[in-house]
Amino acid sequence: MNIEIRKLTPELLEEYLNFFDTTPHFTNKDEDKCYCVCWCNVAYEEQEFSTAEKRRKKAIAYVKGNNIQGYLAYYNNKVVGWCNANTKSDCMECQCGKMYLSLTDKEESSPNIKVKGVFCFAIAPEIRGNGVATLLLKSVCEDAAQDGFDFVEAYPNKEFMSTQDDYMGPIKMYENLGFTAYYEIGPKLVMRKKLK
Helix, strand or coil: CCEEEEECCHHHHHHHHHHHHHCCCCCCCCCCCCCCCCCCCCCCCCCCCCCHHHHHHHHHHHHHCCCCCEEEEEECCEEEEEEEEEEHHHHCCCHHHHHHHHHCCCHHHCCCCCEEEEEEEEECHHHCCCCHHHHHHHHHHHHHHHCCCCEEEECCECCCCCCCCCCCCCHHHHHHCCCEEEEEECCEEEEEEECC
């Protein structure tokens, strides 16, 4: 399977939107069409995400403003996967950052430590199980190393639910790429990969 990975840029906005417009990736229909607006570098206060239409509108502004960062996976010139990855310290005040990152280690606030956070994956149902998430994660790690990050960090559930409902991926995927468990926060593990 020939998968191409591209870093999200404003030029890829329409392809990004089309993926979320047309691809179911959760069993909970209220969460479908999330447009990944809850993991970004914009503070959550006064943001309105209650409908898919409002989330889509925010996604347009966020992609154009480089507030949502990540990677798209293409198969036959069609987007089949997404990975949200951003500088962890930049995402502490977003909606999901407030829920999950508030309990994580803040050591990266030091100007000498830079952590890239991997926040979620969305893979088209027909392509799941073919290693697309692994390819996306490899791209995150390679680019983070080139961009001077010290670590890549992820927050999977200790007990994997399913490929459809667990948007942070299984622990085994991270272990296979050299991540190790750093510590636990409730039902999640903080997994880290040292880059330097």
